[in-house]
Amino acid sequence: MRVSDIGEFGLIKRLAEMLPCKGDPVVVGIGDDVAVLKPSSKYFLATCDIQVEGIHFYRERISPKQLGRKVVAINLSDIAAMGGIPLYILVSLGLPEDTEVKYVDSLYEGIHEEASRFSVAIVGGNLSRSIGGLIIDIFLIGEVEPENLVLRSRARPGDRVLVTGQLGASAAGLHLIQNPGLEIPKSLAEKVKKAHFKPTPRIPEGRVIALSKIATSMIDLSDGLASDLSRICEASRVGAMIQAEHLPISEAAIAVAELIGKAPLDLALYGGEDYELLFTAPPNKADALALKVYKETGTSVASIGEITPNVDERKVVYKDGRVAPLGAMGWNHFRMGCIYSSQ
Ligand SMILES: [Mg+2]
Incomplete structure (x- = not known):
């Protein structure tokens, strides 16, 4: 079965079922126009990373599950570098029409596995047809207490x-x-x-x-x-x-x-x-x-x-x-x- 056989809405429904996310602080996850998240008193940390087939990866050299895990890990690493705690991700995919649904399932399995390892909720995303290769864009939100934020800019001579x-x-x-x-x-x-x-x-x-x-x-x-x-x-x-x-x-x-x-x-x-x-x-x-x-x-x-x-x-x-x-x-x-x- 290819993604063109079940269409965007069919695929969203399928992926939403794979990714249940409810409960505090996610007020509404996948399923409405936007995700609704409760703010905290900390700083939000926001980062995104786009991975394009042929530029950042070759589909034949990495399994879909490994690819899913890795795109999330790359973003998590940026939150780690600020001293933060990762909270939510949104996943946008550009899929060539002939992509097997099985491939997207495995990709999501990897994304879900890596996110779950750090209790990160997948709260939304977007799907589009791609006339080029596969595109994966991860948007990650984390948080850090203002007093614990670590920047790149405060190294001092002698450190x-x-x-x-x-x-x-x-x-x-x-x-x-x-x-x-x-x-x-x-x-x-x-x-x-x-x-x-x-x-x-x-x-x-x-x-x-x-x-x-x-x-x-x-x-x-x-x-x-x-x-x-x-x-x-x-x-x-x-x-x-x-x-x-x-x-x-x-x-x-x-x-x-x-x-x-x-x-x-x-x-x-x-x-x-x-x-x-x-x-x-x-x-x-x-x-x-x-x-x-x-x-x-x-x-x-x-x-x-x-x-x-x-x-x-x-x-x-x-x-x-x-x-x-x-x-x-x-x-x-x-x-x-x-x-x-x-x-
Ligand atoms: Mg970095």
Whole structure:
């Protein structure tokens, strides 16, 4: 059965049945002209992200369920980076007429699964026929207490630069997806592909960081550490010095890098799509914050460098003492194409 067989209203009815959402603070979910939501005394956080077939993903390289999960995870990660709590999503789809209803069901299953994991209610959306490829637009609303909001713009010289989890596996996974002929041990390949297809938004970690009131800035790693660190530096009008030997590079990424002849450090610095949290904290409190995040969430935090006063300075210091400029050459969706799989 194709989407053209059941039409827009048939599909909406079908999806609404898959996504029951009622009860406080959702006054009215799917089914009326708009969703009706109760406001809170906190700040609303609003973000959206459009994913276009052929630009951000290839349908033949990612399952519909994985795609659904990932588009939600990407948005959740942005809420995590503000120290917020995700609340509601609206999902808009542009569907080619020949799309199988089964495909849309699986896509929604993924969207629903990832949203449910963080108690996020799907409260509405829109459907349209697409004469090009598949288009998915997620609009996510979250909230944060004003006193716990963490911006990109308050890093200060002397602050430590910290990062959650591990880096590089997603980029290693993307390389294998783009080069399917490579001979890589299966379990290793599965590990890095999973990192690419199924990122974990760091919502609990973001909350611990925000509630501590210790962090001075925060961002999630979507475009690569070098590029995202530059965003903190620009917003805070500071520089940064990263110590290469302290970067928490994933062991699987190191193993794949060796097999494909790439430098593990490049995957960690420039690879993108790790969806870890990069944040800064005063030097006398940074270790305590790292420990607190680990104790409360089980996620490790590495101290990888320092904020410096020179606005134009972005450097990486190697183990042997060599210093090199840290180029901001992370993913650029318009220049380089797909984030899930591409050139
Ligand atoms: Mg972000």
